[in-house]
Amino acid sequence: MIDIDLVRLNFSPQSLFLLNVVLGFVMFGVSLELKTDDFKEALRTPRALVIGLLGHHLVFPALTFGLVLLLAPRPSIALGMILVSSCPAGNISNFLTHFARGNTALSVSISTLSTLTAIVMTPLNVAFWGGLYAPAQPLLRQVAVNPLEMFLHVLLLLGLPLVIGLFVSRRWPRFTARAQKPMKIFSLFFFLIFVLAALGANWQYFKLYVGMVVGVVFVHNACALLSGYAMAFGVALPERDRRAVAIECGIQNSGLGLILIFSFFDGLGGMAVITAWWGIWHIVAGLTLATYWSRHPPAVLPT
Numbered sequence: 325m326i327d328i329d330l331v332r333l334n335f336s337p338q339s340l341f342l343l344n345v346v347l348g349f350v351m352f353g354v355s356l357e358l359k360t361d362d363f364k365e366a367l368r369t370p371r372a373l374v375i376g377l378l379g380h381h382l383v384f385p386a387l388t389f390g391l392v393l394l395l396a397p398r399p400s401i402a403l404g405m406i407l408v409s410s411c412p413a414g415n416i417s418n419f420l421t422h423f424a425r426g427n428t429a430l431s432v433s434i435s436t437l438s439t440l441t442a443i444v445m446t447p448l449n450v451a452f453w454g455g456l457y458a459p460a461q462p463l464l465r466q467v468a469v470n471p472l473e474m475f476l477h478v479l480l481l482l483g484l485p486l487v488i489g490l491f492v493s494r495r496w497p498r499f500t501a502r503a504q505k506p507m508k509i510f511s512l513f514f515f516l517i518f519v520l521a522a523l524g525a526n527w528q529y530f531k532l533y534v535g536m537v538v539g540v541v542f543v544h545n546a547c548a549l550l551s552g553y554a555m556a557f558g559v560a561l562p563e564r565d566r567r568a569v570a571i572e573c574g575i576q577n578s579g580l581g582l583i584l585i586f587s588f589f590d591g592l593g594g595m596a597v598i599t600a601w602w603g604i605w606h607i608v609a610g611l612t613l614a615t616y617w618s619r620h621p622p623a624v625l626p627t
Contacts, residue, residue, distance in 0.1 A: 412576075
């Protein structure tokens with residue numbers, strides 16, 4: 325079996341372009357659901373918002389680096405873990421928070437701001453933490469990732485669709501109200517199709533190497549969920565806010581991760597396999613946790 329660090333997964337330029345378009349379409353659909361009142365509501369509790377963002381872009385990447393040092397996985401798998409931890413919140417985090425009886429307005433605000441700040445934080449975290457892990461440094465030199473180029477790429481993928489969506493929702497509210505539900509369904513459907521297509525094109529590699537990352541992703545995702553909840557608990561946030569922060573930290577935009585891997589890391593095997601499996605597992609883990617919480621109403625702190 326070929327060393328996973330030497331494997332390069334296949335994804336044609338045409339397919340990659342379509343995947344970029346689909347992710348932009350997904351982000352446009354997400355932005356149509358944003359309302360000014362959501363942000364006003366979340367800003368009434370700025371501490372919760374700050375904790376969510378710190379957990380997402382500072383604590384979880386640092387925790388991931390510690391986990392990499394502890395587990396000492398193959399360098400390409402370690403880079404995949406770092407990249408996943410550097411991505412913004414995933415597209416289903418708001419739905420899961422609502423299902424879990426968490427603070428949905430806070431979830432929406434954290435998701436949106438984590439996406440906007442990811443334009444800077446994703447390239448910065450990948451370059452910083454990846455550069456600190458000595459076994460991965462030769463791989464980084466081989467692919468010669470340019471953080472500025474990645475910044476511009478993420479800006480186009482995330483920032484531009486969000487701005488357009490916010491403009492459309494403000495300019496044409498009636499159209500937006502009618503389009504929200506079908507946009508959400510179609511965008512997530514097409515996104516899922518393209519992620520499955522990426523797996524299908526490289527199924528032989530996925531079957532060979534997925535066993536190497538199942539346990540790693542389980543521990544990694546559990547750390548993300550637990551760190552978010554622990555931070556929120558540590559500063560005595562209400563239970564609804566704790567659930568929102570935990571889910572926001574545990575659900576990552578793995579679609580963005582896959583695009584960056586094929587665009588900047590030549591489809592590096594360990595990175596692609598761990599990111600693809602994360603995209604599957606975080607839905608399973610998130611739904612399981614949300615289902616449990618949905619059956620346990622959040623306690624209300626005394627005023």
